[in-house]
Amino acid sequence: MKRAVGKRTLKSMSVVWQNYNTASPSPSTSRAFSYRIIKSPPLLSLDLPDIWTSDYTHFDPPSISKCGISVEVRRMKESIGKVPGLAVILVGQRRDSQAYVRNKMRACEETGIKFEMTELPDNCTEDEVRNILSSFNKKPSVHGIIVQLPLPQHLDEMRILDVLSLEKDVDGFHPLNMGNLAMRGREPLFIPCTPKGCIELLLRSGVEIMGKNAVVIGRSNIVGLPASLLLQRHHATVSIVHAFTKNPEQITSKADIVVTAAGVPNLVRGNWLKPGAIVIDVGTNPIEDPSCEHGYRLTGDVCYEEAARVASAITPVPGGVGPMTVAMLLSNTLDSAKRAYNFA
């Protein structure tokens, strides 16, 4: 399953090839495959044009495949005196949401994208959120808008998101975007960031998707659904496993590629996987751990130690898919600005 990957790409992608024996907590266990950890590139590496080269076809914006976000932002600024702008609406005081938003802010700063945020109290009304959304919709310097989810329970997510301008929906959650992603011959304005990041990781790691058996675990609107649609666009044979699936391990054990976004820690055991499988773990589940700074640590959907013995490549949690999601958000925002300014 190992594939030739260019040296520079390898380095900039932080793809670590290593023999299981040096990584495993139980080196004596026999295994058939050495595996590699697919980690996201550090965001600064977005500056390196060469790592954005991929086989991503059809609907991949040239900005991703040709050069880094920062280079493109700088080029835009020098050419037309404008930069892309991302606006975030954050409701309430959830610590995880605050952390996610901080990551996005930092990534914007690093790449030269203008970042602005409106914070609202936990008990704000739906109208307040919608009004702020409307004002961002109208603001020409804002090209991407994010309503940080989840919202407090008293707010109707769908009714709020329906206000968001389709041209600024950089999360790609609008049903028209999703329909265009699903239908052959059509192109969505934006591809949802996390699944787009999963595909990028696969392609940058030289994993061929066409004709492969792929299983997506979980069918959320945010990850599972668009991931299954994207894998199909890349001509994988896709099966979608969910809570009603009987004997899910029988299906996953036939898969060349497993993308899991179930939100269940350690759901995917070693015996769920085919030897040599590629595993993309989107789960980010907080697990109580008094030894950690905040009293918890993040763990994925995959029982990492077991899976690493069987898989040929696997993403860790944290550090695997998460940073790619942020990178794809920047890329979507850049594309949106290019469209708005008609900048090629």
Added chain:
Amino acid sequence: MKRAVGKRTLKSMSVVWQNYNTASPSPSTSRAFSYRIIKSPPLLSLDLPDIWTSDYTHFDPPSISKCGISVEVRRMKESIGKVPGLAVILVGQRRDSQAYVRNKMRACEETGIKFEMTELPDNCTEDEVRNILSSFNKKPSVHGIIVQLPLPQHLDEMRILDVLSLEKDVDGFHPLNMGNLAMRGREPLFIPCTPKGCIELLLRSGVEIMGKNAVVIGRSNIVGLPASLLLQRHHATVSIVHAFTKNPEQITSKADIVVTAAGVPNLVRGNWLKPGAIVIDVGTNPIEDPSCEHGYRLTGDVCYEEAARVASAITPVPGGVGPMTVAMLLSNTLDSAKRAYNFA
């Protein structure tokens, strides 16, 4: 796999239970399962309210589950003096398209739905089609519009369909409809007729979908894609098989339900199926046959004789899914009229 089905329902659904030995061309072949042929109800049976009872949940319009189309059309006429209207645009002289349109016209006549059609010559312009579409969009007595596909090659299907009013898109092919069908928590205005007919056939035949392994063969926007989304809505574990799938028979042979819409005659052989599987054949492939009136006969994607020895239930071609498609079109048109007149 046999299930109790009420006597009246059985009769009106034309479901034929029979032992293979009486139906097979080679009665000596051993087989483990008797099977049944799932045929569509004759359209007149739409008058019988009882056969529209089903377990169809969530997004099933009450008109289907409660009573027949004709009864509803009559009730509407008596209450508010209006009837549903369906408009068809037919371009060119394709014999198969003409036959399909004739079926729709007859079905409208039988149920009291007003039918109108505009025919255009093969060499008409895109603007001509769009102008007629626009006029149907504006016409209050038209509640459903169909552009009979395929269109002649010089016409851009997508650009034409984009003109069609979302509220009258009874084929359900608009990407916003498809996105709403795909996303959990959202509801499409219309469900595409053929896949909706497949699900109806399953439910009316007492087939439980939840938790079953379902395989959809083919991923067209018209059948394969929406069929896979609908089966997922009903909580099946869905795999989508297509031209790039290696060893498709390995996937289909694990399926409890197989829906095939590949357009390849006799693609699905007996050994592709799990004993006891339910097989819905959407293929309608013309096969040369000098002994037939028009020099050809229609055949499905399934090698019927072989499959019938293995399956517990199977739809024939013709007479299986086709009539259900027309019935679902009427149902969508009725729903659209009810929405337009705010008639419950």
